[in-house]
Amino acid sequence: MAEHVDLTVETHVMGSRTTLTVVRAEQCEALAALHIAHVAVIDACAPYAVVRTNLSGAFLQVCLDGAGQTLLDGRWYAHRPGVASFSPAHALHAFHCVPRKRWRTAWVRFMPTSPRSVHGALAPSMMRFDGTVLEHAILGLSQEVATGNDPGTCAVWVDVIDRYATRLLDPLQREPRLVLVWNAVAGDLARDWSLKELARLASTSEEHLRRLCQKSLGRSPGRQLATMRIARAAHLLATTGEKVEAIAREVGYANSFAFSNTFKRLTGLRPSDFRAHPRRHEDPSGLH
Template identity: 65%
Template structure:
């Protein structure tokens, strides 16, 4: 990992970073959608964010330049045309590259949002045109500066929600994946095989591979692993259940295999993850 203190909540903007933000406290329409805030950002180093305990899911779209984003326990270059999604209760971090500006827009969901629930979606970095979402966020920001009626604000929030759905509900675009992954979420502890997953979707294993790479940017097996670890991470910070029991529930009979997989994707052992400072 890059040399950031991933154990400490960090929020560094810097003098050369500019942020337009609308928060739920200001906008009833955002609160009704369980969206904590939306923003458009033009950032430069030392812009750095580290969230050791992300209380609500977070979607971020690159509009220009590039930066670095931590997902699945690995650093990724976040460039134009890509959006990232971080589920609730994960370690999440991103920062500007020195000498490079980074234009972003984001949507932060409340803990009460369905998008923040356990298993709602695994961490993802996928292709996404964020310009329409940016225009909608800017439209809402402009509306907030006016003495406009709440109905006008609600229209902008509805547009934001529609564009968000295109990214954070990827399997909703493909009904066969929708039914398949819903069945998997209901029984994450089952030792699913590729053939069983393909049979649930009523397609061939090779076609399932292609659809998963297209919609999630990972293989069916890796998507299953990330969903299991996302569920385990949620359980670790919201319950006091034993780590071994959580591991079994998400499909790991061997606690050492679970611990190694969890560390590979989050950067922490399960016990370390549970002991992290929280927001």
């Protein structure tokens, strides 16, 4: 079992045997137009490790081959082929290679201005997804930027990347009953939502709602509600000067102690520590 990295320190370790293909918005107008900071394919091995204590823009990463470890929702997950991870902005996010194993992934990093990065966007998620086409589109874009850099051809590659990201990141659109439920919740996070109320909004039983959420979101209704509340709280802590107690009430926690405990469980930091932590919009290398 690999030792996990220190989650209190911004970290970006590449290692000499890790190779990276990356295209940034500064190199490609089509990426910038869609508020995508950069896209990449990486073939990594230990000591490759990344920790972002306050992710400035949402991040999508799909495992293509090998094995790694990814932190989301305050938990470590085995990140294997055919599985994608999504981390929203202002979240604690980390991943690293497993010793003696290579790990090949493709990623899309969104700008803070992207709709994917605003509060209320999809909560942290691990999802089944075949990243083969996404990988080929990123490599195709990289080749075009390095050779002809024709704007029209680049736009075609970027359109494919965006379409596949959208297909993955809009799971609620595949289940209209959940759209009604979570749109209502997002509009009133302070409300004391019960499972019975959520099921009524979905016009289904409580048990069936659990199954729908597990299938589409990879989590129970209760955990989805908690992650939405903490995602909103993290956004407010990072972008406003509101008091922690006021933010707790705004996202549905009458008890500040319970809010602090849940926030730490899902982000790794207490709310006050999260707000006090230095903000970095990009890793020192500029790759993430």
